[in-house]
Amino acid sequence: MATSPISGSELEDLKLMAQNHFWPHGKPAGDMSEETGLKTITRGKGVWLYDEKDQPWYDTTSCLWLVNLGHGRTEIAQAAYEQMKQVSFTPMGSVSPPTAKLSAKIASVAPDKDSRVFFVSGGAEANETALKMARKYHINNGEGTRFKVISRINSYHGATHATMSLGGGTRSPHEFEPLMAGSIKIANYDSYRYGFGTKSEDEASAEYAKDLERAILGHNPSTVSAFIAEPISAATGIHVPNKSYFQMIREICDKYGVIMISDEVITGYGRTGSWFAIEQWDIVPDIITFAKACTSGYLPIGGAIATKKISDAFIGDDSKTFTHLMTFGGNPASCAAGVQTLEIMENEKIVQNSKDMGDYMMGKLEELYKYDIVGHVRGGKGLLNAVEIVKNKDTKEPFPADFNLAKKLSVLFNKYKMIGLPSPSSINLAPPISVSKDEVDDLVERVENIVRDLESDIK
Ligand SMILES: Cc1ncc(COP(=O)(O)O)c(C=O)c1O
Known part of the structure; x- marks a missing residue:
């Protein structure tokens, strides 16, 4: 069931309450700005999370690696x-x-x-x-x-x-x-x-x-x-x-x-x-x-x-x-x-789906080796993957800290409407294990967009 988007004074009040009283996990308190602040999530369905404007975001790591059956299972x-x-x-x-x-x-x-x-x-x-x-x-x-x-x-x-x-x-x-x-x-x-x-x-x-x-x-x-x-x-x-x-x-x-x-x-x-x-x-x-x-x-x-x-x-x-x-x-x-x-x-044979979709996703992610900055694609056991981004593929040299890859990744996650847990050097992927083939294709396409943007930014 879709909720109505939250707007106007209701949204302002909500943001003010969170800004002044909510202490988030692992983030500075009080930042509700569009760019770096907390998102407001009002509902979820399958692999999708919806913000206050009812815009869909792809939940790329099942929130904190846990919503394995996807959102909205009544x-x-x-x-x-x-x-x-x-x-x-x-x-x-x-x-x-x-x-x-x-x-x-x-x-x-x-x-x-x-x-x-x-x-x-x-x-x-x-x-x-x-x-x-x-x-x-x-x-x-x-x-x-x-x-x-x-x-x-x-x-x-x-x-x-x-x-x-x-x-x-x-x-x-x-x-x-x-x-x-x-x-x-x-x-x-x-x-x-x-x-x-x-x-x-x-x-x-x-x-x-x-x-x-x-x-x-x-x-x-x-x-x-x-x-x-x-x-x-x-x-x-x-x-x-x-x-x-x-x-x-x-x-x-x-x-x-x-x-x-x-x-x-x-x-x-x-x-x-x-x-x-x-x-x-x-x-x-x-x-x-x-x-x-x-x-x-x-x-x-x-x-x-x-x-x-x-x-x-x-x-x-x-x-x-x-x-x-x-x-x-x-x-x-x-x-x-x-x-x-x-x-x-x-x-629903979800464990088997995790294996099958995991094998499929691993195969698709391995195609990303065609990009110079993709150093290592990890996974191969179900739906738990990482794509490591490196400066030099031959030497496996990572980008230096001042390149600020983590920040760049989080900006690109926002651009491609993905919510997840990018690490300092990798794109981590663990969608709900009930994910469909089309949804895997969609996810890998978004990851490829990120890799392509990063690579063209460097060149
Ligand atoms: C491998 C592992 N062990 C333990 C924990 C701690 O779990 P909790 O946050 O529920 O205390 C986590 C949390 O992410 C985890 O990833």
């Missing part, structure tokens, strides 16, 4: 509404029908079908939960000395204190030091420039995995609790690790008794063409964390999916219990939205 809203009419919250020591149903549904699509799900309300909480779960697992197994957590430089696991300590890259972690005690960083995966002075991705991949072993050995294995990684890190530019990387990681974790946590806050629920991305490396992590797309972003949700081996360690006398609680974890309305989301995904 069935999800209806499911939450029906649940709220029945009961909106249930007391401690109880479970609501949709909460029980969603836990079973998630286990049925998880790598370990005997998994248990601990619900929270978002991605950072899910990762914090996984860290505490790992620590308590070791305590319950008589290994209370294990508390350190290894993560990869520049990954993103959330903005709370512990999860921020595991990430990096942006200013924030250093501004908020001291970080969590026992947080250790290893190298992150780069499928374009390779690390450790290696010359091929296979060599680099082995070194990246061995970096985990070096860190465990260097920090006393009997004190290391967990390793956390996103199967494909959006924060570091959507590098897809090769087949052996996560298999080696799994072996190393097993060798030293370290819990492996797969952060699937972005990659979970079909984004990469499988229910969870890590399946594609044929391994089973100990804990999978999720949030965002479990309800297609319609209501807040998050959780930690523990394998039977992990959750069984919490069964026994009171001392074994996981004393951990988040008020909104397992909220009945969120879970009803989650059940509905997963049902739509099954009925």
Whole structure:
């Protein structure tokens, strides 16, 4: 249903309220200007978001990588509404029908079908939960000395204190030091420039995995609790690790008794063409964390999916219990939205669509190699892609900071009516995974316009 465009004094009042009282995430407060300020979004349908003038914008990254079924799915809203009419919250020591149903549904699509799900309300909480779960697992197994957590430089696991300590890259972690005690960083995966002075991705991949072993050995294995990684890190530019990387990681974790946590806050629920991305490396992590797309972003949700081996360690006398609680974890309305989301995904074969449209989009994006400034097209697993823009394709040299590529990209995103998350050097793409072929064509055409404009600007 189209809303009427907002204009005149109503729009002025709205902008004034936002200008004076709204504190936006990651942007300076108070800027409502046309050029750099906040947009007002009034409705959405499929891959489209509409501003106050009812102009359509292409949602190129499913907002914050989460509106996987696209905007305006009234069935999800209806499911939450029906649940709220029945009961909106249930007391401690109880479970609501949709909460029980969603836990079973998630286990049925998880790598370990005997998994248990601990619900929270978002991605950072899910990762914090996984860290505490790992620590308590070791305590319950008589290994209370294990508390350190290894993560990869520049990954993103959330903005709370512990999860921020595991990430990096942006200013924030250093501004908020001291970080969590026992947080250790290893190298992150780069499928374009390779690390450790290696010359091929296979060599680099082995070194990246061995970096985990070096860190465990260097920090006393009997004190290391967990390793956390996103199967494909959006924060570091959507590098897809090769087949052996996560298999080696799994072996190393097993060798030293370290819990492996797969952060699937972005990659979970079909984004990469499988229910969870890590399946594609044929391994089973100990804990999978999720949030965002479990309800297609319609209501807040998050959780930690523990394998039977992990959750069984919490069964026994009171001392074994996981004393951990988040008020909104397992909220009945969120879970009803989650059940509905997963049902739509099954009925409409959305995971397969993500794979098929992902393969199609990757093929089309690879055609952009004909432009001199397109250095690397990444993806190939569902609908999670990046097009890296470089100054010199032969040497892979990036543009210098004073070229201000990020600013240029955001101006061009505006020009071509795209809303998304361009990074300092890449165009990131993750449209709703319900996207059609025509919509993929439309998106790639807009990306090509951006690349062409950038290239002619340089020449
Ligand atoms: C991989 C990953 N983990 C964790 C988080 C944190 O999720 P939230 O913002 O829901 O706390 C994010 C958020 O974008 C993420 O991308």
